[in-house]
Amino acid sequence: MSASSLDYNKFVVGLYDHEATLLKAIKKIRSNGVEIHDALSPFPVHGIDPLLGLKDTRIHTAGFFFGMTGTTVGLSLITFIAKFNYPMIVGGKPHWAIPSYIPVIFEMTVLYAAVGMVLTYLIRNKLWPGRVPRIFDKRTTDHLFALTFAIDEKSEADITKIKSLLTETGAIEVNTKEFHDTDEPLS
Amino acid sequence: MSVYESPLREALILGDDKNYSKITDDIVRNTEGRPPLRWWIAFVISAATALFGVFCLAWTVWFGIGVWGLNKTVDWAWDITNFVWWIGIGHAGTLISAVLLLFRQKWRTGINRAAEAMTIFAVVCAGLFPIFHMGRVWMAFFIFPYPNTRGPLWVNFTSPLLWDVFAISTYFTVSLLFWYSGLMPDFATIRDRAKTARRKMIYNVLSFGWMGTAKQWQRFESLSLVLAGLSTPLVLSVHTIVSFDFATSVIPGWHTTIFPPYFVAGAIFSGFAMVQTLMLITRKLFSLEDYITPAHLESMNKVIVLTGSIVGVAYITELVIAWYSGYLYEQYAFYNRALGPYKWAYISMMTCNVLSPQVFWFKKIRTSVFWSFVLSIFVNVGMWFERFVIIVTSLHRDFLPSSWNYFTPTWVDMGIYVGTIGIFFTLFLLFARTFPVIAIAEVKAIFRSSSEVSRAQMSAPLDFSDVHHAEEHGHSGGGAHATVQHNKNFNEQ
Numbered sequence: 016m017s018a019s020s021l022d023y024n025k026f027v028v029g030l031y032d033h034e035a036t037l038l039k040a041i042k043k044i045r046s047n048g049v050e051i052h053d054a055l056s057p058f059p060v061h062g063i064d065p066l067l068g069l070k071d072t073r074i075h076t077a078g079f080f081f082g083m084t085g086t087t088v089g090l091s092l093i094t095f096i097a098k099f100n101y102p103m104i105v106g107g108k109p110h111w112a113i114p115s116y117i118p119v120i121f122e123m124t125v126l127y128a129a130v131g132m133v134l135t136y137l138i139r140n141k142l143w144p145g146r147v148p149r150i151f152d153k154r155t156t157d158h159l160f161a162l163t164f165a166i167d168e169k170s171e172a173d174i175t176k177i178k179s180l181l182t183e184t185g186a187i188e189v190n191t192k193e194f195h196d197t198d199e200p201l202s
Numbered sequence: 203m204s205v206y207e208s209p210l211r212e213a214l215i216l217g218d219d220k221n222y223s224k225i226t227d228d229i230v231r232n233t234e235g236r237p238p239l240r241w242w243i244a245f246v247i248s249a250a251t252a253l254f255g256v257f258c259l260a261w262t263v264w265f266g267i268g269v270w271g272l273n274k275t276v277d278w279a280w281d282i283t284n285f286v287w288w289i290g291i292g293h294a295g296t297l298i299s300a301v302l303l304l305f306r307q308k309w310r311t312g313i314n315r316a317a318e319a320m321t322i323f324a325v326v327c328a329g330l331f332p333i334f335h336m337g338r339v340w341m342a343f344f345i346f347p348y349p350n351t352r353g354p355l356w357v358n359f360t361s362p363l364l365w366d367v368f369a370i371s372t373y374f375t376v377s378l379l380f381w382y383s384g385l386m387p388d389f390a391t392i393r394d395r396a397k398t399a400r401r402k403m404i405y406n407v408l409s410f411g412w413m414g415t416a417k418q419w420q421r422f423e424s425l426s427l428v429l430a431g432l433s434t435p436l437v438l439s440v441h442t443i444v445s446f447d448f449a450t451s452v453i454p455g456w457h458t459t460i461f462p463p464y465f466v467a468g469a470i471f472s473g474f475a476m477v478q479t480l481m482l483i484t485r486k487l488f489s490l491e492d493y494i495t496p497a498h499l500e501s502m503n504k505v506i507v508l509t510g511s512i513v514g515v516a517y518i519t520e521l522v523i524a525w526y527s528g529y530l531y532e533q534y535a536f537y538n539r540a541l542g543p544y545k546w547a548y549i550s551m552m553t554c555n556v557l558s559p560q561v562f563w564f565k566k567i568r569t570s571v572f573w574s575f576v577l578s579i580f581v582n583v584g585m586w587f588e589r590f591v592i593i594v595t596s597l598h599r600d601f602l603p604s605s606w607n608y609f610t611p612t613w614v615d616m617g618i619y620v621g622t623i624g625i626f627f628t629l630f631l632l633f634a635r636t637f638p639v640i641a642i643a644e645v646k647a648i649f650r651s652s653s654e655v656s657r658a659q660m661s662a663p664l665d666f667s668d669v670h671h672a673e674e675h676g677h678s679g680g681g682a683h684a685t686v687q688h689n690k691n692f693n694e695q
Contacts, residue, residue, distance in 0.1 A: 034650070057222060057391065058643040059419040067416055072424045082432075096347065096356045105360065118365040118443055122372040125436045129376045129429060133383060136425045137410065140418045142386065146411030153394040156387070156414055158222030 023165035024195070026052065027174060028151050029181035030159045030188040034060045037160040040184035041066045044162070049177055052165045055155040074139065078132040085127025089120040151192055159187075166191070212497035214309055215645065215653035220492070222646055229640050230392055232488045237635055240487060248627035255621010258614050259334055267337050269614045275607035276597045280615040281331040282447075283589040284622065287472070288328030289370070289444055290465075290585060293437055294473025295321025296377055299384075300433035303426065308652050309501050311644040312493045315388075316484060317477045318381040319637070323629040324476070325374045327622040332366075334618070362446035369443040376436060380429045386412045387422070388638040441469040448592065455535035455596030458523070464516035468585060471509035471555070475581035478502050480630065482575045484639060493640050496569050503568040506581060510559035513588075517556065539595040543608060547591045554584025 031037040037060065044051060045066070054060075054067060064071070093116045097103070102110040137143060155161045164177050181189045215225070237245075262269055272279055295317040302310035333342050345367045347357045357364050389409035396402040412418070445465035448456040478499065485494040524536040540548050558580045562568040567577075594609050633639070650656050 054416040055414045056416070056419065057226075057414060058387075058646040059423050060416075063416055064420055069416060069420060072417075072421045074421050074424045075428045078428045078432075092347070093359050097359055101354045101356045103358070105358075108360075112360055115360040118362075118439065118446075119359055119368045121435075121439060122365075122368040125432050126372040126375060129379055129432055132425060132428060133379045136383065136421055140421055142410035142412060142418075144407045144410055147406065148411040148413045150394065150413075156391040156394045156412075157226045 023052070023167045024193060025166045026151065026192045026194075027164040027166055027177050027181070028190045028192050029162045029164075029178075029184075029186040030152060030154070030190070031162070031185065032159055032187050033185075034160060036185040037162070038062060038066060040162065040181070040186070043184050044177075044180050047176075047180055049164070049180060052163045055151060055161040055163070057156050057158060057160075060160070074132060074135055077135045078128050081131025081135075082124045082128030084131070085124040086120055088127065089123030090116070093119065149194055152190070162186075163192075211652070212495070213652055213654040213657050214312060214493075214495060214497060215649060215655075216492040216495050218654055218658070220649070220653055220655050222649065225493075225646055225649065226391055226395070226642060228490070228492065229638050229642050229645075230395065232490075232634065232639065233392060233636055241631065241635065244487075245628065245631045248624050248631060251624025252621055252628045253624070255618055255624055258617030258621055259330070261614055262334055262618070263339060267335065269612060271609055271611045271615050273607050273609065275600045275605045276594055276609040278597065279590075279594050279609045280611045280619065281335045283586065283593055284619050285328050285331035286444055286465075286589045286593075287586050288324045288331075288622065288626075290441065290469035290472040290589075291476040291582075292321045292324035292328060292373075292377075292473065293441060293466075293469040294477045295319070295324075296373075296380070296433045296437045297470055297473065298477065299380060300430040300437065303430040304434060307501075308648045309498050311641055311648055312495070312498050313477060313481055313502075313640075314644070315381075315384065315637075315641040316480060316634075316639050318377060318384070319630065319633045319639075320477060320480055321377050321473075322374070322381060323626050323633075325370065325377065326629070327626050329370065329374070330618075330622060362443060362450050365443045366447060369440045373436060373440045376429070376433055380426075380433060383422070383425055383429070384641055384644070385637065386410050387414060388642045390414065391642050392638065438466055441466045448596075453596050454529075454531040455539065455592065458520060460516055460519055460523070464513065464520075467509045467512040467516065468588060471506060471513055471559075472581060472585035474502050474505050474509065475578040475585070478506070478574055478578035479582065482571060482578070484634060488634065488639065490640060493645060496571070499571065499574050500565075500569050503562045503574055503577075506577075507559050507562040507568070510555060510581065514556035517552070534599070535596055538599055539591060542595065542599070544591065544595045544598070547587050547595070551584055551587040551591050554580045555588060558584070 029040075031040060034056070037054070037056075041051065041054065041063070045068070051067060054063060056063075063069075094111065097116075098111045104110075151163055152159065152161050162181070166174050166177070169177075178189050217224075270280065272281075295314075298310055298317040299314045302314075333339055336342055345357060345364070347359075357367075386409050389405050390412035393402055393405035393409055396405055442462040442465065445461035449458060449461035451457055481494050481498070481502075485491050521536050521540070524532045527533070538544075558577055561573070561577070567573045598607055598609055600606055
């Protein structure tokens with residue numbers, strides 16, 4: 016399963032109008048040994064990840080390391096400046112006055128964690144301004160839920176099986192969608 | 203899906219004709235077609251005010267900050283009051299999105315988008331004041347630590363003014379990222395229903411090419427949660443650091459340890475009031491009464507009365523501690539604050555902030571749209587006076603009586619302040635016309651549990667008819683037996 020694999024060009028798209036039906040359908044279809052390419056929904060459907068066999072994201076772990084980087088950068092920057100490069104005597108206080116550096120170090124931690132995480136999120140999700148996505152069905156950002164199946168290498172019998180499984184599990188519509196270019200213009 | 207919501211909770215999406223596509227229609231409709239006349243009227247007024255503000259800023263830069271009402275004794279007044287006021291307002295957005303997300307408050311979804319936008323615009327307005335107070339604005343970048351040709355010359359990391367630079371720039375960046383990451387899926391919704399190619403292209407660029415795959419949503423949820431976890435201490439730290447600007451000084455009336463919590467409570471207080479003001483206007487202007495419901499307004503009013511009371515306790519604590527400290531100058535500072543030449547400001551502050559929100563203890567008033575609006579304005583005014591009182595009254599009586607002075611703002615001072623309100627509303631109106639003002643995806647996510655439609659479809663709440671029967675039986679048969687009977691029946695349900 017991958018978010019926007021361009022290895023395939025032909026898809027069967029099953030559309031559902033209720034998230035509960037969708038979840039049951041995923042269970043049934045996967046237990047029949049049919050591989051689901053992806054699921055599209057207008058909002059995050061809770062409980063869908065384990066049913067699709069998705070592993071938990073590690074983006075929060077990345078966030079932790081970005082945050083630690085921020086802490087380290089903040090502390091080393093201030094240490095370099097205040098202790099070595101420009102040691103300034105203010106009222107006989109120590110040059111390296113850690114407690115008064117906490118606010119800046121904290122802000123640096125948050126800044127690095129947030130910016131780093133958002134960048135990771137954009138890269139991993141393949142999101143950038145001007146990216147043209149493959150739109151399987153326009154209604155999946157409005158009110159419908161879709162399951163997609165890559166059928167480039169599937170036989171007629173397999174395709175029939177997928178379609179009948181979709182209808183059986185309560186899909187309100189079953190379509191086939193073909194993309195001709197790797198990047199399909201918005202239609 | 204097994205969603206259980208207590209039937210006691212009010213529905214958060216009203217209207218018995220709602221479904222997912224109706225939600226999309228209702229929210230996206232405001233970005234489509236021509237803006238209504240009332241929008242144009244509001245926009246022209248705001249933009250004209252904003253332009254006047256820009257003119258006053260240009261005037262300041264051209265003639266120097268001598269055109270402001272500041273004097274040698276009161277060298278911080280109008281500008282820093284406005285700065286703290288705007289920053290305080292800017293706290294509600296992140297608070298609503300982050301803290302309420304961590305507490306799993308579903309009413310957050312109706313108002314978080316607009317509140318976050320408000321945060322960003324308020325921080326923009328706030329930032330103008332310290333930058334222009336620097337005098338030579340074109341050297342504003344000197345506040346950042348960067349290697350330079352002025353010798354090894356760096357900023358002072360032990361100064362709260364520098365902490366402010368870091369706190370506010372971080373706060374602005376993180377709020378912007380939080381806001382925008384939530385907007386992407388909603389921009390995709392607008393893109394997919396766009397009629398013209400140009401509109402489709404623009405909203406696709408804005409949506410970053412969002413698709414809505416399971417993995418994208420999984421990462422989206424993880425990102426929102428962690429950003430909320432980061433923003434919560436951030437939002438508290440920002441106003442704490444703003445309060446340090448005063449608290450770490452040696453001015454009587456400023457150097458009190460109560461400042462950080464008191465400023466944070468005040469920020470939440472004023473921020474919620476501003477959200478309330480904006481939401482009441484927005485729901486009316488864009489007919490979103492089904493999504494910003496009386497239940498939302500009531501929840502916000504509850505937060506307002508809570509934080510207003512905290513602020514009230516802080517005011518009184520300050521007075522008591524000044525008396526208890528036995529420190530003459532501190533005592534004088536507070537005596538002068540309440541009864542000196544600025545007592546009119548002190549009285550305004552006390553009335554608007556401490557007394558007026560107390561009427562929200564009455565359910566009738568806190569669920570009334572009219573009173574919510576009136577009181578939200580009162581709180582906005584009161585919180586402006588709070589900052590003015592703290593800053594000006596503590597400064598105008600200097601250590602040397604020969605330096606005692608009185609601060610009066612000039613037309614430039616007032617023009618810049620009114621101008622920032624214009625800038626704020628101009629940005630907000632542009633936002634409300636082109637962006638989804640309510641988080642579409644998030645509202646859809648609570649549809650099954652919290653809408654009037656789903657409430658009606660949910661199986662009826664526990665049937666207590668048997669229990670009542672048992673109680674009646676118990677009254678005739680004896681207390682102990684009745685209790686047993688009651689429990690037994692209840693367990694069987």
